[in-house]
Amino acid sequence: MTDEKSVSLFSLNCREASRLLSEAMERDLTSRERWALWIHTRLCGFCRRFSHQMDLIRRLVHKLPESTRQKSFTEAITLSAERRTQIKKLLSEASESGH
């Protein structure tokens, strides 16, 4: 039996990877978690893309006026449909205008 709480470097699945990517917005990951994530995103194109999007979202959220910012990124991404639409719009604007 493996300890469910410990992150195995090579057996990280996509669900765990995306959870860690979300958590990385709010807390410092352990070096083990960062390694697991790094390895997973080398192997998995989907999570690599997700990682880039989270990165982009993090930067875009910082550009939003203070008053419209959510307390936590997780809330912003998972709870608020309105915010999600807003972020989607920002993302499409960002990709339209190049970098």
Ligand SMILES: [Zn+2]
């Ligand atoms: Zn994955």
